[in-house]
Amino acid sequence: SSELTQDPTVSVALGQTVRVTCQGDSLRNYYASWYQQRPGQAPVLVIYGKNKRPSEIPDRFSGSRSGNTATLTITGAQAEDEADYYCHSWDSSVNRAYVFGTGTQVTVL
Amino acid sequence: QVQLQESGPGLVKASQTLSLTCVVSGDSFTSGGYYWNWIRQPAGKGLEWIGRVYINGNTNYNPSLKSRVTLSLDTSKNQFSLRLTSVTAADTAVYYCAREIEYYDNTGYVSYYDSWGRGALVTVTS
Numbered sequence: 028s029s030e031l032t033q034d035p036t037v038s039v040a041l042g043q044t045v046r047v048t049c050q051g052d053s054l055r056n057y058y059a060s061w062y063q064q065r066p067g068q069a070p071v072l073v074i075y076g077k078n079k080r081p082s083e084i085p086d087r088f089s090g091s092r093s094g095n096t097a098t099l100t101i102t103g104a105q106a107e108d109e110a111d112y113y114c115h116s117w118d119s120s121v122n123r124a125y126v127f128g129t130g131t132q133v134t135v136l
Numbered sequence: 137q138v139q140l141q142e143s144g145p146g147l148v149k150a151s152q153t154l155s156l157t158c159v160v161s162g163d164s165f166t167s168g169g170y171y172w173n174w175i176r177q178p179a180g181k182g183l184e185w186i187g188r189v190y191i192n193g194n195t196n197y198n199p200s201l202k203s204r205v206t207l208s209l210d211t212s213k214n215q216f217s218l219r220l221t222s223v224t225a226a227d228t229a230v231y232y233c234a235r236e237i238e239y240y241d242n243t244g245y246v247s248y249y250d251s252w253g254r255g256a257l258v259t260v261t262s
Binding site for chain 2: 056057058060062064069070071072075076077079081113115117121123124125126127128129130
């Protein structure tokens with residue numbers, strides 16, 4: 028299956044901006060959705076569509092897409108943003124199948 | 137607000153069949169526009185999409201699991217189910233059920249999981 032590739036780890040200083048990227052062919056035609064997962068918990072939706080957020084997600088989270096890359100941006104990272112983040116979209120090599128990104132661990136210093 | 141809860145055996149013997157159920161409460165299970173998904177996560181690893189089922193019974197599966205997976209739903213009980221045959225240790229994981237919303241708008245196709253269950257750990261034993 029086609030992969031969505033993410034950097035394994037990213038770190039950010041408290042209050043600074045961090046960008047988490049997701050690369051894959053399907054992203055040229057489809058938006059990624061993004062999920063935050065804290066240890067021992069189920070994933071939580073943070074971004075979907077063209078930069079949409081569930082009402083309970085802070086506006087410091089935003090999303091964008093360019094070419095084959097989707098980006099999740101956290102502007103003014105907080106300690107509670109330390110978590111694993113996964114992108115999700117269609118598998119471009121298979122009809123009607125999804126794939127998750129490889130995941131990025133975000134550390135807030 | 138919709139809630140999802142996985143249930144099923146926590147231990148399954150190798151070569152046997154893993155069966156899990158997800159009960160949906162708090163919203164209309166039969167409303168159109170929702171797909172019902174299963175996703176799993178081995179300990180310390182990433183998320184893997186297993187498949188999805190629509191209210192009319194249509195299914196889509198991960199090609200790597202397709203030969204062993206069956207998804208079904210029971211509208212009378214507001215639940216949907218996963219069967220995975222011929223399990224091995226590689227199938228040991230936390231299994232999540234999730235509700236998917238899918239639609240088209242003026243920006244294009246949109247799909248996302250808005251609600252997840254807490255997850256059920258299934259261990260395959262030898």
